[in-house]
Amino acid sequence: MAMYEASKEFVSKALSLLSEVGDVIELNYPRDQLRRTVDLALKVKNREAVLLKLAYDAELVGKDEREELKGLSFNLKLNALIVAERRDGAKLVEGVVYDYGGSKLVSVDTLLNSVEGNYPTIYEEKDEFKVKINGEAMRSRRTLKGHSLGSLARAIKVSRKAIYDYEHETIRPTLDVAERLVRELGEDIVAGIDVFGPSDDVMATSTPSLGTKPESPKEMLLARKLEELDMGFCHTRKAPLDFCLSRGEFKALVTVPHGSEKPRELSNKIRNMFRMAEFIGSRSFVVTDGSPSIRELSWLDNALTIEEFESILGEVVAAATEEDNRDNRKARNREDNTGADNSQKRQ
Template sequence: MYEASREFVNRSLYLLAEVGDVIALNYPRNQLKRTVDLALKNKESRVILVKLAYSTSLIGKSEREELKGLSSTLKVNSFIVAERKGDIKLVDGVVYDYEGSKVISVETLINSLEGDLPVIYEDRDNFKVKVNGEKLRQKRELKGYSLGTMARLAKVSRKAIYDYERGSIKPTLDVAERLINELGEDIVASIDIFDPSEEILSGSKPSHGTDFDDQMEVEMVRRLRGLMLDVCHARRAPLDICLSGSNLRALVTISHGGEKPKDFNDKVTNMLRMAKSIKGEGFVVVEPSLRELAKELNEPEKVFTLEEFIDFIGGKVAEKTDSHNWKARNRKDNTGSDNSK
C-alpha cells in the first residue's frame, strides 16, 4: 500500500498543478508523517490545505487532529484527498467524513477547481444532498403543492419538508432524488469546498492540535491566549504554533535547540511559504542564546525571542483593537451623535 500511496501522491500533485496553484510543503520529509502536503489556490485565490494519501487508513489520528486544528484556527478549509476511505473506493462528487475530517477524491478536487462543485456529502451513516431551501419552497408553491402533498410525494413527513425549506436539515440521497424528480435539479445547491463558512464543512468538533513539546511552547500559548487569540499546536508541519484573531493570522516556527541549521532552514522556508499562501505572517522564535541562528536563515528579520514576539504580537493586537474602536467611533460620528462629551 505504501508504494501505491507514493504513486497516488505523485500523480495527484501533477494533476492538481495542471488546474490550480499548488504550494508544496515538504516538511517533515517523511510524507506519511506529514500533516499537510500542500496549500492549493483556485482561480479566485481562495486556498485550502490538503493532505494526500492513497487511503485514509495511512493517516494517523495525530495528523488528522493537527490538520483539523490548523483548519479551524486559521479559518481555512482542509481536506484529506485520497483514493480510498479504508477499503472503500471514493466516489467522485462526494464529500466524505472520516472521524471529523473531510475526505474527497482527487477528481472531485480537480472538478471543484474547474467550477464543478460537489453536492453530496456523508453525514454519520447517511449520504445527503445539499439543497437550496428557498428554491425548494418556490418550486413547490409554483407547482401548487401543499406541504402535505410534497411530503407524500417525497415519502417523508410534513415537518421534514418544512425543515428542508428552512435549511435546518438536509434530505438523504433517496429523498433528494424524489424531490428532484418532482421539482427539478435547480433545487440542488453546491458545496463550496473553498468557502470557510460553508455549513456542510463546519460541523466537526474543532481541534487544538497535538501536545506541546517543551515549556517555551506552553508559555507562548498561554500568553497568546491571554491576548484573546485562537491558538493551535503542531508537531508534524513546518510550524509549531499557529494563531488567529484581531484580523491576525500567523504561523510560528520555534527552535528547540539541537536542530541542524539546514534542516531548520528547510522547516522555516516551508513555514513562510505556507504563511504566504494563506495571506498570513510567518515568524521564528528562539531562545536568547540561539540568536546567532538568525544569521543562518533567509529572512533574519522575522526572528524573535519569546519576550520580543509576545510584545510584537501584543502591539499588533492593540493596534487592531484601537483601529476597530476608531472605526466604531467614526461610524457613530457619521450618524450625527454627539461624541464630544
C-alpha cells in the same frame, strides 16, 4: 509495503494533476510524507487557497495529522482536505465529500471537477449521506408545482416540519429523501458544496481542534501567553510550523526552535513556513531565545524573542478589541434607531 508504494505513486500523480489546474506550493516538512500534516496548498482562479493532505488510502493519515489539519483550517479560515483514492480499502465515489474523523475527504476527481465549478452535492455526516439543498430554489419549485408544505410532505413521505426545515436549510435530507425531492421538484433544488469556500457550512469544522499538545518548555510558555491574550491557536508537530494563530483578521504561522533540531532541518522547516504563509496570505514569525540552531542560520535576520513577539500580539489584540467595540456600538445604534422607528409608527 504494497500500500506504501501505492501511496507514493498516488501522491506523485495527484501533485502532477493538481499542478495543471492551479497554483501549487509543495511542502516537504517533515521529510517523511506519511508523517506530514500538509503536503501542499492549492489556489485556483482567484479563489481561496485550500490545504491538502494526500494519501492513497485515508487510513494512512493518523489522528495527529487529522487534528492538526482541522486546527489549521479553523484558525486560518481555509478549507483543509484529505485527498485520497480509497478509505479503508474502498474506492471513493466522485462527487461525494466524506467525513474521516472530523476531517473532510474527497477523491482527486472530485477536487478536479470542483476546479471547473462542478461541485459535489453529497456529503457524509454522522455515518449518513446527505444532500445539500438550495432552500430558496426548493420553495420556489414547490410553489410553482402547486404544493403546500403538507402536500409535498405527503408526496415525499416526510413530516411537514421536515419540508419547512429543508427550505430554511436548518437540516439536510438524507440521500433517499433527496432523490424523492428531486423526482418531485427537479434537480434545480440541489446545491453544490464549494470546497474552496471557507464559509460553506458543510466544509466548516464543527469542532475546532487545538492540534497536538505542546511538549517543549518554550512551546508551553508560548501557549500560556496565547491563552492569556485570548488568541485563537493550534499547535502542530507534523507541519512546517509550531503554532497557527488567529484573532479577527490577523493570521500568523509561528516556529519556535526547540534547540534540539539540526540547523539544516530547522532551516527547511522555516523556509517551508515562509512559503506557506506567503501563499495563503498569512504573517509568519520565528520566536526564539537564541538557540544554537538559530545562530547557524545566517540568512535569518528577523527572529524575535518571546517578549518582542508578545508585544506584537498585544498590539494585535488591542486593535481587534477596539474593532469589536466599534462593531458593538454600531449594532446598539442600529437597535436603538429601529426601536425609535417602531415607536413612531405605533404612535
